[in-house]
Amino acid sequence: MIPFTYARAGDAADAVRLGGATDAKYLGGGTNLVDLLRETIERPAALVDVTGLSSAIEERENGGLLIGAAARNTAVAEHRFVRTRYPVLSRAILAGGSAQIRNMATVGGNILQRTRCPYFYDADGFRCNKRNPGQGCDARDGFNRTHAILGASSACVAVHPSDMCVALAALDADVHLRGAAGTRTVPLTELHRLPGDHPEIETVLEPGELITTVELPAPPPKxxxxxxxxxxxxxxxxxxxxxxxxxxxxxxxxxxxxxxxxxxxxxxxxxxxxxxxxxxxxxxxxxxxxxxxxxxxxxxxxxxxxxxxxxxxxxxxxxxxxxxxxxx
The missing domain is CATH 3.30.390.50 (CO dehydrogenase flavoprotein, C-terminal domain)
Known part of the structure; x- marks a missing residue:
């Protein structure tokens, strides 16, 4: 058992304060992070519960949609604006995981979920640069039927697992972030990094930075x-x-x-x-x-x-x- 502290954030500012103070991880639905904790792949000193952040799904004046990072996947997939204006997103979410997982998983957590590469998960049996930088990648010469054919490197051939993110990429979604330095917006297509020589760095998020909302532009006409x-x-x-x-x-x-x-x-x-x-x-x-x-x-x-x-x-x-x- 690896000890850690637990705190529940009241809002985004509180989450950033708590998350930036120590080696912390943000906890949403926990459908991925809890598995990683059990496998001792993630070993945070603190967990910051961010389920209290906005879960609202709001129509924008420009015809777009703003989705809170704490919105559950099921709520997004079933929302009438999503089903009628962004059916690609609804179908992608419904294709990912069981109903029980969708009921727990949050939008922010879905975006930041880590690879399901079996070599990444087996900390005792295989080398993995994503888990231990510089160790090597046993997937390259192992059983790699599910691995990447585009954008990989000699250091890592793992694929990103999210269905929802594929739809968000096609929809030109923007991700709103909040950190100690303030707020900023990053296109979903630029949020995740290709592995290059550092597959352990998976996104452009700074330490302690937090996803607060996801914004979809109005669907293109016709x-x-x-x-x-x-x-x-x-x-x-x-x-x-x-x-x-x-x-x-x-x-x-x-x-x-x-x-x-x-x-x-x-x-x-x-x-x-x-x-x-x-x-x-x-x-x-x-x-x-x-x-x-x-x-x-x-x-x-x-x-x-x-x-x-x-x-x-x-x-x-x-x-x-x-x-x-x-x-x-």
């Missing part, structure tokens, strides 16, 4: 959105490949496209190359496939996960085709 998750079984499994897409088509041409991938990279992967290839072009199966080919051109598969390259291409093509209405 667009539809969809989330599709491909996994080994129908429930309780992380994505092998997932696709979140927002697509607008007029007169057979792509007017707007936002595309993000999950299960393939150490962070939610915004598919900018595919977006650039599609914008202004024909909304056809051939164009969708060509854009997917371009996005995956730099993929570097490992021994066991080469299938992900073709799987990602097919999933991108299928999702965009469904959103376009099955145009030839």
């Amino acid at each position: 667009t539809r959105s969809l989330y599709r998750k491909v996994r080994d079984r129908a429930s309780y499994a992380f994505a092998l490949v997932s696709v979140a897409a927002v697509l607008g088509v007029e007169d057979g041409r792509v007017t707007d496209v936002r595309l993000a991938l999950g299960g393939v990279a150490p962070k939610p992967w915004r598919a900018r190359t595919a977006e650039n290839a599609l914008t202004g072009g024909p909304a056809t199966t051939q164009a969708f496939r060509a854009a997917a080919e371009a996005e995956l051109a730099d993929a570097i598969p490992l021994r066991d996960n080469g299938f992900k390259v073709e799987l990602a291409k097919r999933t991108i093509t299928a999702v965009l085709g469904e959103l376009a209405g099955g145009q030839a």
Whole structure:
């Protein structure tokens, strides 16, 4: 048993004060952090309970949505504004975890959850640079069927596990932060870091900094959105490949496209190359496939996960085709 203190924050300012005083971790629903504590992978000197932060889901004057970091995943997925205006987000949340987990998990915690790489979790049996910097990465030459094909490095090939984050990346979400130096806003696509030589540094958050809210811009006009998750079984499994897409088509041409991938990279992967290839072009199966080919051109598969390259291409093509209405 590793001793730690526990304190419940009354608001964001109180949380930052408590979280910055010691080697502390913020505790939301605990669906990931408690597991890491049990495995002694996380060893904080203090836990700061932040479930008292805002859980409100509020419509903005500009047509967007502001979601409190303490909002439960179930509440977000079931909210009428989310279901009607951002169905890609609702579907992504419902695809992630059981109902019991969604009832406990918070938005802030979901965004900051850590990888489920088995080599990261087995502290006694395997080397992991994310867990112990400089130790090595046994996943690279181990059983790496579920690992990254984009954005990885020689130091780490783990993937980010969140379904919700993939949808937020496609929706151009912003994350509002609060720390000892004040407040700032970071695009969700820039919040998580690629591993490079330091996979133990997973986000751009400063020590003691806290997610307070997530802001979604108004949905682009005349667009539809969809989330599709491909996994080994129908429930309780992380994505092998997932696709979140927002697509607008007029007169057979792509007017707007936002595309993000999950299960393939150490962070939610915004598919900018595919977006650039599609914008202004024909909304056809051939164009969708060509854009997917371009996005995956730099993929570097490992021994066991080469299938992900073709799987990602097919999933991108299928999702965009469904959103376009099955145009030839």
